[in-house]
Amino acid sequence: MKVIFMGTPKFAVPALIKLLENPNFNVVGVYTKPPKASGRGMNLVKSPIQVLAEAHNIPVVTPKTLRDSEVLDKLKSFAADIIVVAAYGLILPTTVLETTEYGCIDIHPSDLPRWRGAAPIQRTIMAGDKQTAVCIMKMDEGLDTGDVILRHKIEIPKNITAAELENILANLGADKLLDALLLIKNDEATYEKQKEEGVTYANKIDRSEEKINWQRSAAEIIAQIRTFSPPYPGAYFVYNNEVVKVIDAVHINTTNSQQSTKVIPGLVMDNNLTIACGSEFIRPTLLQRPGRKMIHTEAFLRGFPIPKEVKVK
Template identity: 35%
Template sequence: MRLINKLMSKPLNIIFAGTPDFAAQHLQALIDSHHNIVAVYCPPDKPAGRGKKLTACATKLLALEHNLTVEQPLNFKESSDQLTLANYQADVMVVVAYGLLLPEIILKTPRLGCINVHGSILPKWRGAAPIQRAVEAGDKLTGVTIMQMDKGLDTGDMILTATCEISDQDTSASIYEALAKLGPSALLETLSMMATGEYNRIPQINEDATYAAKLDKAEAELNWQLPAHILHKKLRAYIPWPVAQFTYLDQKQVEHRIRVWQASVVQMQHNQVAGTILNVEKSGITVATTENALKLEILQLPGKKALQCQDILNSRAEWFTIGQSINGNTK
């Protein structure tokens, strides 16, 4: 990541809008900076857990911990909500994984407009799941882009981009953590440039854009008809949610959803039907795919915690025998 070293710029009055831990880490960086946070915006509290108790998001909890003013409008359609935001007289609004679309009137309210921290190298992977789609696609590079927001979906001019590599072992969870460290520094550098007025806005090339659709639980079902290297990328992309899985059908015709938390590609020639178990050993269960094989190393049985393959075999060895379908049907 290449950052410009400057003398500390004058403090800006900032409205921050965000929801999950990723956003909270950016808010913490602002709290630790010399800037002035005039308000923090979060979505309304949502029911969570078995008791469906209203629960605050990570960003709200952090804001309250530091005695920051919190606003939680349902949306910004009401003129009263628009006026409330305007009354803060912010220089800029920083948006990080907020989850609400901002109408044009809000985008134009702060003196310097609204900027967004997006988890990709724009214009690639606009949309809701940029980290997961980058891992799934096998991208070797990702990052964060600080952009000036407009009324489009992640279409605004780019101000600063910071990059990091994606290895063949990275998951969406590990890249999430990497970007959560990279983003705050890029954000502070951007604010420093905006405070001095010395910054460029680079228009995105729309023809190069790709869309990162929101993940769906149905995608997590492993399709053994795909090559092993494709399955491996999907498996890594779906950690920590929804987690790649397959359905085992036991002798009583009871279905068991088994999650796969870790696997590796095995380069091998075979003539078995995709989904057939080729080998069973303590280090993993090797399953045939249409190209090479996938070795399942850490599994999670229904209602249990994730375990190494050896521990799974100690209790459920009869589910995984050579020549059997991974879904439980014998050949």
């Protein structure tokens, strides 16, 4: 089976590796987003998928759009049987969806129709979901509205970060992709229509969402911190006009300081940096100042004191 693979970030890498290792499939071309300028020198950096494809001498195409007629002609020239998509980052027009005999299938890391859209993993963690899934979906013109070929549900481990969940779902998705492709190849695939109820949209993450709003509950703030833990930018608060990133924290239900200090969201309740939220408290365990390494709270406070009864923003 001749396959065109479309993907860009690290999430897509396990799927491409599985395809390259399986003799039932021949990856004839790879589409990925163009290299991006990055770092202080603004050097062009290739996507993880481009690096992997070039290491295996697979033709790589990096169009800025798939709506150009020349791009479509190039796509057709690969004479592929199917297109596999994993976090590609470009919209596939109908002309692309209809290019191959078996159309396009997508690895989607959520329990569809929950969290359709650009950031399903981050929204899953931010919402405090207890369960998620990987769906292998036959793509149509809608936003993640296609029929589901395979669905594999998992319980979300407690205290997991978005980055850790992404790694789990990337590897699970790669395995399920091969299962789905074999079903399609053997004409044994079934197609489950998505339910009309329970639809939610995983809007693209906005940088403003990284700032901690202390009016929210401790549970919500912990979920926010785990959403933005590295390699994502990090949730943060501001103290003395300096951004302090909270890389990890624990949820505190009660504190001995409650009775002696009026509880105001954002108020530091003790000398261990327990901070009041809209309800209950959190205590950061791993922090980072701009340009510095991540360090544990005890060491952080020795170099950057944040005393009891001050308010962080």
